[in-house]
Amino acid sequence: MSGTAQRKSHPMPEMAAFVANLRSAFGASIDEAVARGKAGEPTFYARENGRVVGTPSVEEHNKWAVGTDVLNRRFCRGCDGSCVGTSTRCSLRNTVV
Template sequence: MTTHRQKSDMPEITAWVSDLRDAFGVEEVNSIIRRGRDGEPVFFAQEGGSSYGTPLPAGNGWDAAGIDARRVDPIPTRASIKR
């Protein structure tokens, strides 16, 4: 599903990928993007009618249904731990 596009076709994605490279390292991010380009569903981006990478197969995406009912415990602080 990879469509080769110019960076100017996807300016928001380009900026986001640049931020990811700054945070996680150029080679780490580039290797994931290459895997998506080569058909593995690990990277897919879509913006303004352009797309790049390999999307997840239908029905395998992340679903936020019920997220409001999930319990999230705060990280304990030193003061909250009974000794």
């Protein structure tokens, strides 16, 4: 083995990138929130690739989960977003009856 240690890929690459972006925007305060979450306070919680870091919030009303309506959303050409949250698709909204 050479003298250079090979870096392993991060077990939570998306969360690591997200935290890095937060750190660049807000400074080292994000490190404190992560450390407090690891210590048992509900200040930081993340799940990715079957791994968990931090402490989840105990209040059910204080969380938001992405639903399929958001994940599967595709905007149509010329869409102004007025169809979001309705059962009408842009293609049906723009059709003259």
